[in-house]
Amino acid sequence: MISCLYSKIKAVQLQEFVIILFVDSLLNREQKNKLLKLARETISHYLVTGKIEKIPESDPVLKTQMGAFVTLHKGELLRGCIGNMQSKSPLIETIRDMAIAAATQDPRFPSLEPKELPNIKIEISVLSPLKKISDPDEIIVGKHGVLVSNNFTSGVYLPQVALETGWNKEEFMNSLCGSKAGMNEDAWKKGECDIYIFTAEVFSE
Numbered sequence: 001m002i003s004c005l006y007s008k009i010k011a012v013q014l015q016e017f018v019i020i021l022f023v024d025s026l027l028n029r030e031q032k033n034k035l036l037k038l039a040r041e042t043i044s045h046y047l048v049t050g051k052i053e054k055i056p057e058s059d060p061v062l063k064t065q066m067g068a069f070v071t072l073h074k075g076e077l078l079r080g081c082i083g084n085m086q087s088k089s090p091l092i093e094t095i096r097d098m099a100i101a102a103a104t105q106d107p108r109f110p111s112l113e114p115k116e117l118p119n120i121k122i123e124i125s126v127l128s129p130l131k132k133i134s135d136p137d138e139i140i141v142g143k144h145g146v147l148v149s150n151n152f153t154s155g156v157y158l159p160q161v162a163l164e165t166g167w168n169k170e171e172f173m174n175s176l177c178g179s180k181a182g183m184n185e186d187a188w189k190k191g192e193c194d195i196y197i198f199t200a201e202v203f204s205e
Contacts, residue, residue, distance in 0.1 A: 025201065026126060031061060032203045038092065039070055039099035039122050040205075046100050047114045055092055062092040067127035069158060069200075070098040072112070072120050079120060080106040085130060085147060085156065085198075095124060123204035125158050130196040136188055141169045144197040148173075148181050148188060155181030159200050 027035075038055070045053060057063055068091060069083025082101035087094040099122070103112040112120070130147060133139070139146060142163055147156040157176050161167070167175065177193065178185035187193045 027061065027201060027203075031059065032124070034059075034062070035092065035095050035124055036122055036203070036205055039095055039124065040117070042096045042099045043103045043112065043120075043122075044114070044117055047103065047112060047117070052096070052100065055096060057090065057092045059092075063090040065089065066091045066094065067198075068094045068098060069125040069127070070095060070102045071123040071125070072102050073123065074116065074119055074121075079116075080109050080112065082106055083125065083127075085127065091126065121205050123202065125160070125200040125202045128199045130198050132194060132196050134195075136169075136173065136195060139169060139173070139195075139197055141167070141172055143199060145200055146173070146176060147196040147198070148177055148183065148193045149196075150183065150187070150193045153182050155183075158202075160202055 042053065045051070065087055067083065067085045067087050069081060071078070072080040080102035082105060083098050084094060089097070105111075127145070138144075143159060145157060145159045145161075148154060155176055157172065157180065162172050165171075173188045174185040177183040177187045181187075181193070183193060184190070188195060
C-alpha cells in the first residue's frame with residue numbers, strides 16, 4: 001500500500017465527480033455511488049467493531065482487478081490517503097481495504113475516530129495500468145499521475161495533486177522525487193529513477 005499527498009497540502013474543492021478520465025468513463029454513476037457508499041459504511045463498521053465485512057458482488061466491472069486510492073478530507077485538510085497501484089483483488093475489495101487503511105493506517109495521521117466520520121469527505125481514484133516512460137516530456141500535468149522508483153525508494157503522486165497545488169511539471173516532479181520519494185529533486189531529469197505514468201478516474205461524495 002502507498003500513501004498519497006503529504007499532510008501540508010490543502011485539498012481544494014474539485015469539480016463535480018470525474019476530474020481526470022480515461023478516454024471512456026470506466027465506471028457509471030451508479031457504480032461510483034456504490035463504491036463511495038461502501039467506503040463510508042466500511043469505515044464506520046470497522047471503527048466500531050474492528051471487523052472487515054465480506055462483500056458479495058455480481059457486477060463484473062466492480063469484480064475487475066484494478067488499482068485504486070481512497071482519500072479522506074476533513075474540511076480543506078487531508079486526513080488520510082492510502083492506495084494500491086496495482087491490485088490482485090477485485091476493485092470493490094480494494095476500495096473496502098483502502099478505505100480502512102486510509103482511516104486507520106496512514107502513518108502521517110492518528111487513526112480516525114467514529115465521531116470524526118460525519119465531517120469526512122471521501123474521494124476515490126481508480127487507476128489505469130502503469131506505463132513506463134523514458135522521456136519526461138510524455139508527462140501531461142493534470143492528466144497523468146506519476147510513480148518514480150529506484151533500487152532504494154519510490155513515491156507516487158495522483159493526477160489531482162497538480163490541480164490541487166497549482167504546480168507546473170518541474171515543481172510537481174521535483175516535489176515527487178525530493179519530498180515524497182526522498183531522492184534528489186532532479187533525479188527525474190538525470191535518469192536516476194524509473195518513471196511510470198497513469199491516469200485516474202476520480203470521484204467524491
